[in-house]
Amino acid sequence: MSNIAYSKPKRKIPWADVGRYVVLVVLAVVTLLPILIMVATSFKLQVDILSKDMNWIFKPTWSNYDKILNDSKFLIYMSSSLVIAISATLLTLITGAMAAFALARMKFPGRKIIAQSTLIIRMIPPAVLAVTVVGFWITWGLGDAIPGFRVRFPVGRAEFFDGSQLGLIIFYTALNLPFTIWLLFGFLQQVPRELEEAAIVDGANAFQTFFQVIFPIMSSGFAVSAIFTFRIAWNEFILAFMLSNRFTKTLPVYASEFISDEGVVWGQMMGVGTLIVIPPLILTFFAAKQIIGGMTAGAVKG
Amino acid sequence: MRSNKIVPYIFLLPAALIIIVGLFIPLWNSIILSFYDWSFGQAWSDKEFLGFENFVRLWNDEESWRSVRITFVFGFWVVLLEMLIGLGLALLLEKPLVGSTFFRTIFVMPLMIAPIVVGLIWRYLLDARNGVVNYYLENIGEAVPFLQNLGFVRHSWLSDPNLAMFSIVISDVWQWTPFIFMIILAGLQGLPSDVIEASFIDGANWWQMTMQVKLPMMTSIILIALLMRIIDVFRALEVIYILTNGGPGGNTRVLSLHMFQTAFQARDFGYAAMLALLLSVILIILSVILMLFNNPLKEDS
Known part of the structure; x- marks a missing residue:
C-alpha cells in the first residue's frame, strides 16, 4: 500500500x-x-x-421565506418544477431501461449504429436545442397548450400540464436518455443471465422477462439514474427559460428573475436559491457514494 | 436470447422516439435553419433562404471568432487550475482516512447545485457594494495599509474588464475542482496494489512512485477527466449568464453565450442556428475522441 x-x-x-x-x-x-x-x-x-x-x-x-411562500407564484412554479422533473425522471427510467435491455441482451441488425449515435450526441447542450426549438415551438403554438393535455392542479389558477411542460419533459428525457442507457447498460452487464434464462425456460417471453425479472433487480441502477435525471431536469435553466410560459415556469427561471440592475432583493433571492438546492442536497446526503460512482463510472471503469 | 426479430426494436422504440423528437429533429432543424434568415415573431413559412450566407458570415464574423477565443481562454484557465488542484489534492489525500464519507458528501455538493444558483451565490459574494469578498478585502486592507498595494481594496469583480474573466474562472473552479479530485482519487484508489508494493520494495520514494508508477498508470483516466472538462467548458452558459452576461464589453462572452444572445437578444435565429451548428460540431468531435478512449457501450472488457 x-x-x-x-x-x-x-x-x-x-x-x-x-x-x-x-x-x-x-x-x-x-x-x-x-x-x-x-x-x-x-x-x-x-x-x-x-x-x-x-x-x-x-x-x-423568516421574513424572506414568508414573502417567497406567500407569493402564489412560488407555489405554482414549484409544482411546475416538480411535475416536470418527476415526469422526466420516470419517463427516462422506463424508456432507458427498455433500451438498455435491448442493447445489452439482444443481438439485432443496427445495434452498433444505434448505440454509437446516442453516444455521439450525448453532449449536446440544452442551449443548442433552445435555439432551434423555439421556432417551431411558437409556430405550432406549443407554448400555450396542446388541447387534451390539460390537467387541472389545485394550485392557483394554473392548468397542468400544458404544452410547454410536455415539451420540457420530452427534452429533458431526451437529454438524459443517452447517459441513462449507458449507466443501466453497465448495471445490466453485472446482472447474471441465469435468471433470465430460467424465466425463458419457464416459458416467459421477452416482455415478461424484462418487467418481472430484470426490472425488479435493477433498483440500484434505477436509483443512480433517477438522481442524475432529476438533477438535470430540476436544475435546468435555458430551455425552461425559453419555453415555459407564466404558468409553467420552473424554479431556476423564477430565481433568475431576481437579478436586476436596480437594487437586488438579496434576501429573497438567496431564499429561493436555498429552496432550489434542498432536493438535490437531500439526495446527496443519502447517495453521495453512488453519485460519485455514476460520475466517475465513465472515467474509471473504462 | 431467443426472440422474435421485432422484439429488440420494440424495446428500443420509446427511447428512440424521444431521442429523435428531442435531439435529432432539433439538430436537423439547426442545420436547415442555418441556411435561412428567420427572426422572432415572423411566421415560420416566411423565412428567407440565404444559401451559404450565414456560413460566410460566420467565417468573416470577428465577433464570433472573438467568442471562440474567449472560450479558449476561459477553458484554458479553468481546465489548468482544476486539473492541477484536483490532481494535487488527490495525490495528497489518496490514503483512505476515517471520515472520508463525510468529506466526500461535502465535495459532491457543488456538483449537485443548479448552475443558476451557483451564479446567484457568486453574484452575491462578488457584488461590488454588498459582496462578502469586497468586505473582507477592504477590512484587511484598512487593518494593514501595506496590503492595499497588493489589491486588498474594493474591486468591481464583475464589471471590471480585467477582473470579469477571473471571476467566472473562480466560480467554475469552485464548482468543478471536486469533480476532477474525485475522479482521480477513484482512479488512484483503484490501482492494483501489487504493482505499487513492488515499486516500493524496489526502493522508490514517494515522488518517484508518483511520477514513474502511478501517473503513467493513470494516463487514460486523466485524459478522460480532461476531455470531460473540455466538453463542459463549451457547454458552460448559465453561471456566466448570471454573473456577467458576457460583459463588460463582451469580455466574457463565450461561444455558447454568444449563440444564446444572438438568438434571444438579437433575435437573429438563422445565424444563431449557424452558431449552434458550430458548437454542436465541436462537441460531437470531442465526444467521438472521448469515445475512442472509453466506450461505455462496449461489450464487457
Missing part, C-alpha cells in the same frame, strides 16, 4: 495524517462556505444585508 512510507512507530503522532485532515477541513470549508453564506443571507433582513458590517451573528428572520 502507498501509505507504508508514512507508517511510523505507533506512539508517535501521525503528523502526515494530521496534515491530511487539515487539508481536508480547509477544502471542506472552502466548498461549504459559499453555500452557507447563501443560506445565512436568506435569513437576514435587507437592512442587515446592506449594512456596512458583515453580521455573522444576527437575529434570523
Whole structure:
C-alpha cells in the first residue's frame, strides 16, 4: 500500500495524517462556505444585508421565506418544477431501461449504429436545442397548450400540464436518455443471465422477462439514474427559460428573475436559491457514494 | 436470447422516439435553419433562404471568432487550475482516512447545485457594494495599509474588464475542482496494489512512485477527466449568464453565450442556428475522441 512510507512507530503522532485532515477541513470549508453564506443571507433582513458590517451573528428572520411562500407564484412554479422533473425522471427510467435491455441482451441488425449515435450526441447542450426549438415551438403554438393535455392542479389558477411542460419533459428525457442507457447498460452487464434464462425456460417471453425479472433487480441502477435525471431536469435553466410560459415556469427561471440592475432583493433571492438546492442536497446526503460512482463510472471503469 | 426479430426494436422504440423528437429533429432543424434568415415573431413559412450566407458570415464574423477565443481562454484557465488542484489534492489525500464519507458528501455538493444558483451565490459574494469578498478585502486592507498595494481594496469583480474573466474562472473552479479530485482519487484508489508494493520494495520514494508508477498508470483516466472538462467548458452558459452576461464589453462572452444572445437578444435565429451548428460540431468531435478512449457501450472488457 502507498501509505507504508508514512507508517511510523505507533506512539508517535501521525503528523502526515494530521496534515491530511487539515487539508481536508480547509477544502471542506472552502466548498461549504459559499453555500452557507447563501443560506445565512436568506435569513437576514435587507437592512442587515446592506449594512456596512458583515453580521455573522444576527437575529434570523423568516421574513424572506414568508414573502417567497406567500407569493402564489412560488407555489405554482414549484409544482411546475416538480411535475416536470418527476415526469422526466420516470419517463427516462422506463424508456432507458427498455433500451438498455435491448442493447445489452439482444443481438439485432443496427445495434452498433444505434448505440454509437446516442453516444455521439450525448453532449449536446440544452442551449443548442433552445435555439432551434423555439421556432417551431411558437409556430405550432406549443407554448400555450396542446388541447387534451390539460390537467387541472389545485394550485392557483394554473392548468397542468400544458404544452410547454410536455415539451420540457420530452427534452429533458431526451437529454438524459443517452447517459441513462449507458449507466443501466453497465448495471445490466453485472446482472447474471441465469435468471433470465430460467424465466425463458419457464416459458416467459421477452416482455415478461424484462418487467418481472430484470426490472425488479435493477433498483440500484434505477436509483443512480433517477438522481442524475432529476438533477438535470430540476436544475435546468435555458430551455425552461425559453419555453415555459407564466404558468409553467420552473424554479431556476423564477430565481433568475431576481437579478436586476436596480437594487437586488438579496434576501429573497438567496431564499429561493436555498429552496432550489434542498432536493438535490437531500439526495446527496443519502447517495453521495453512488453519485460519485455514476460520475466517475465513465472515467474509471473504462 | 431467443426472440422474435421485432422484439429488440420494440424495446428500443420509446427511447428512440424521444431521442429523435428531442435531439435529432432539433439538430436537423439547426442545420436547415442555418441556411435561412428567420427572426422572432415572423411566421415560420416566411423565412428567407440565404444559401451559404450565414456560413460566410460566420467565417468573416470577428465577433464570433472573438467568442471562440474567449472560450479558449476561459477553458484554458479553468481546465489548468482544476486539473492541477484536483490532481494535487488527490495525490495528497489518496490514503483512505476515517471520515472520508463525510468529506466526500461535502465535495459532491457543488456538483449537485443548479448552475443558476451557483451564479446567484457568486453574484452575491462578488457584488461590488454588498459582496462578502469586497468586505473582507477592504477590512484587511484598512487593518494593514501595506496590503492595499497588493489589491486588498474594493474591486468591481464583475464589471471590471480585467477582473470579469477571473471571476467566472473562480466560480467554475469552485464548482468543478471536486469533480476532477474525485475522479482521480477513484482512479488512484483503484490501482492494483501489487504493482505499487513492488515499486516500493524496489526502493522508490514517494515522488518517484508518483511520477514513474502511478501517473503513467493513470494516463487514460486523466485524459478522460480532461476531455470531460473540455466538453463542459463549451457547454458552460448559465453561471456566466448570471454573473456577467458576457460583459463588460463582451469580455466574457463565450461561444455558447454568444449563440444564446444572438438568438434571444438579437433575435437573429438563422445565424444563431449557424452558431449552434458550430458548437454542436465541436462537441460531437470531442465526444467521438472521448469515445475512442472509453466506450461505455462496449461489450464487457
